[in-house]
Amino acid sequence: MAYQYPIKDVKGLHSASFAEMRPDHFHSGVDIKTEGKIGKPIVAAEDGYISRVSHTPSGYGLALYVTHPKRGTMTVYGHLSRFIDGVESYVRDYRYQNRANSVDINFAPDKFPVKRGEIIGYSGNTGNSFGPHLHYELRNAEGTHTYNIVRKGVLRPKDDISPRLLRLHYIEVDTLDGVAVEAPVRSFSLTGKDGSYKVAGRISVGRVGYFVLECRDSQTGNATSRFGVYRVAMWVDSEPIFEYRMDGYAFSDTRLCNLVSHYAMQQGARCEVVRLARVAGAPERLYRKSVGRGAIRAAAGEERRVVVAVEDDCGNVSQLTFEVKGKADSELFTPVRDCVAVVAGAGRSVVVADRGVKAFVGNNTYYAPTFCRVERTENRPTIAGVVVLSDEYRVLDPAVPMQGRVTVSLDAQVPLELMTKCLVAVKNRRGNYTSAGGYYAGGGRAYLRTRRVGDMVVVADTVAPAVRPNWKEGATLTNAKRLTFNVSDNFAGVDNYNLWIDGEWKTLNYNPLQGVIYHTFDTPLAAGKKCNHKVRLQVVDGVGNITTFESGFYR
Numbered sequence: 001m002a003y004q005y006p007i008k009d010v011k012g013l014h015s016a017s018f019a020e021m022r023p024d025h026f027h028s029g030v031d032i033k034t035e036g037k038i039g040k041p042i043v044a045a046e047d048g049y050i051s052r053v054s055h056t057p058s059g060y061g062l063a064l065y066v067t068h069p070k071r072g073t074m075t076v077y078g079h080l081s082r083f084i085d086g087v088e089s090y091v092r093d094y095r096y097q098n099r100a101n102s103v104d105i106n107f108a109p110d111k112f113p114v115k116r117g118e119i120i121g122y123s124g125n126t127g128n129s130f131g132p133h134l135h136y137e138l139r140n141a142e143g144t145h146t147y148n149i150v151r152k153g154v155l156r157p158k159d160d161i162s163p164r165l166l167r168l169h170y171i172e173v174d175t176l177d178g179v180a181v182e183a184p185v186r187s188f189s190l191t192g193k194d195g196s197y198k199v200a201g202r203i204s205v206g207r208v209g210y211f212v213l214e215c216r217d218s219q220t221g222n223a224t225s226r227f228g229v230y231r232v233a234m235w236v237d238s239e240p241i242f243e244y245r246m247d248g249y250a251f252s253d254t255r256l257c258n259l260v261s262h263y264a265m266q267q268g269a270r271c272e273v274v275r276l277a278r279v280a281g282a283p284e285r286l287y288r289k290s291v292g293r294g295a296i297r298a299a300a301g302e303e304r305r306v307v308v309a310v311e312d313d314c315g316n317v318s319q320l321t322f323e324v325k326g327k328a329d330s331e332l333f334t335p336v337r338d339c340v341a342v343v344a345g346a347g348r349s350v351v352v353a354d355r356g357v358k359a360f361v362g363n364n365t366y367y368a369p370t371f372c373r374v375e376r377t378e379n380r381p382t383i384a385g386v387v388v389l390s391d392e393y394r395v396l397d398p399a400v401p402m403q404g405r406v407t408v409s410l411d412a413q414v415p416l417e418l419m420t421k422c423l424v425a426v427k428n429r430r431g432n433y434t435s436a437g438g439y440y441a442g443g444g445r446a447y448l449r450t451r452r453v454g455d456m457v458v459v460a461d462t463v464a465p466a467v468r469p470n471w472k473e474g475a476t477l478t479n480a481k482r483l484t485f486n487v488s489d490n491f492a493g494v495d496n497y498n499l500w501i502d503g504e505w506k507t508l509n510y511n512p513l514q515g516v517i518y519h520t521f522d523t524p525l526a527a528g529k530k531c532n533h534k535v536r537l538q539v540v541d542g543v544g545n546i547t548t549f550e551s552g553f554y555r
Helices: 085-098 251-260 416-421
Strands: 014-016 030-033 041-043 048-055 062-068 073-083 103-106 119-123 133-140 145-147 164-176 179-182 186-189 191-193 196-205 208-219 222-227 231-236 239-245 248-250 272-275 287-290 303-311 317-326 342-344 350-354 357-361 370-372 374-376 393-395 406-411 422-427 433-435 439-442 445-450 454-460 466-469 482-488 494-501 504-506 509-511 516-520 532-541 546-554
Touching (some): 048 085, 073 085, 164 317, 208 231, 248 251, 251 272, 342 350, 350 374, 357 374, 357 393, 393 406, 416 439, 482 494, 482 532, 494 516
Parallel strands (some): 196 317
Antiparallel strands (some): 048 062, 048 103, 073 133, 133 145, 145 248, 164 179, 164 208, 191 196, 208 222, 231 239, 303 317, 342 370, 350 357, 357 406, 393 454, 422 439, 422 454, 439 445, 482 516, 509 516
16 A cells, blocks of 8 residues: 555645755655645654654754554654644643753654554654755664655656756766866757757767766646756766666765765755765665766777667666767867875875865865865955954865865964954855864864865954844733744854743744744743743854844733
């Protein structure tokens, strides 16, 4: 018997598909549209028990995990607005007992048993959600592995639209000091529609290189949403040499999306940028086939025919056909030797240094050998809202994906009064500096352990968070369900928050994307009804700047 559909009163349209390429992770489930509304009933997909709930400001926000012992699986329901009453009251009491605004609780099988089709919660927009929807997953019973919920037939969206193929890229590869070095990307427009695409003319290729394909999918009756693809396969001269497909993955592999995609091009892309090759560091388990790692090899003047098939999770297929021809020796890409480059890779740790900057690159930092460079520039940027305390440092290459973290040490002259307010800012792909964390350790050095690399600078954030209530001093809130505040921070970000009413600690819910903190009136107020209740809200940012807001209301 198929699983029960997990949500009531919706059209069954999706807004995201399984294993889409997200920043540093695969999307682990399917997002089901709720027509922009909150409060749709969520039901258990099968008999079982609620084994876990989480209540956090990020990630899935309010989430339920239901284990199905007879199936050996677990279903996950994320971004909820609330749980059913019994679970809701348990979580409320747990939060008060532990004075914890964020909680993650596991339950025994006999605590909250559920039946197939039984309401277990209500849809919402909590956590890292950009609009009301249900995030729905199917995992193994241990919760360590997630499955393609459509390919397994758990969900069956209506779809007869084949994937759209957008653009093709070619990258020639050579080696230098044992490191794969790539030539500048060459890009080609595609022509065609209705599942059949071509490239005009022949593409000249080097001795070794690979292709990258931009593509995306849509679903019938759901043209505004863009989806990932399920399978990409390639044949050269009718011989299959490459196939990637995503039936499921272990959560320990989620960062490997950075190798399945072309990392640098995928950042900020509104489509899938799939690498038609298995690069060094990418495990074989992600691929059904990778003959010669999927690389295209051609001798001078050799002509070859390439066919690429792209399939969505409903079985619709598009095909791209094109010809390649090997370059003459005089046209081949030749990498330039850089004598200051230091090589790091699996099994090897290195320290890379320049004036005032060091990067400690561990043996698990990169997936494959790569060149490591650091540099101190003579530039001291101006960054609104913070005190800049160092020159700008260029640390490693942000276009190369990282498996582990690198420890960075930066020279900075910091006045005594700013030492506790220091952190490291890193420039993002839009050219803006944002907080990457870190700290000042004394002795003129700031430290950061991170996967975010590129242009860095040491700064001090001395500005406390801003708090503005959505009600006026002395307001009568008899009929209000919530006490709401707008909260923002200029740089380090909101780190901690606590609320007291009439001296008693109260729960708070935080939505960072909306910049809102609110308390749901979930317990009686100590001072009784129709009294002037005293409010104290304390908000702390990432470097310890504190804002304390005090006011009162009647209820």
